[in-house]
Amino acid sequence: MCYQLVERFSACRCLYFQHAVDPCEAYRQRGHSVQEKVVLVGYTCSRHSMRWSGNKARDSTLSDSGYSSIKG
Template sequence: MCYQVVERFSVCGCLYFQHAVDPCEAYGQRGHVVQEKVVLVGYTCDKHSARRAGNVPRSNNWSDSSYSSKDF
């Protein structure tokens, strides 16, 4: 089975990056399906970010995981 990794923002679901297909022997044959594997990254894209709209004070420090750069 062929796989394709697709990275999407975790909140809005917008596309971050779409990787090339990792083909199997049946790639390109009629009726063959490419299985998409979604990896959630970041928080929101620029289009859906509340910060860009100016609705959130700059003092908020949102993180996309339980770790922040200050922990390292």
């Protein structure tokens, strides 16, 4: 079975990064499907991190979960 890793923000579920498909031997065969594996990263995207207070917006970005997909 083929897999595709998709990273999404944990609070709003917006897309952070979509990785290439990790193909199996049957990848190009008709009717074969790709299973999506979701990893939650950070907290919220910049679009959903804004809170409206009256007529002006203030940035209320919360700190992330501390998870990092990059090994260093």
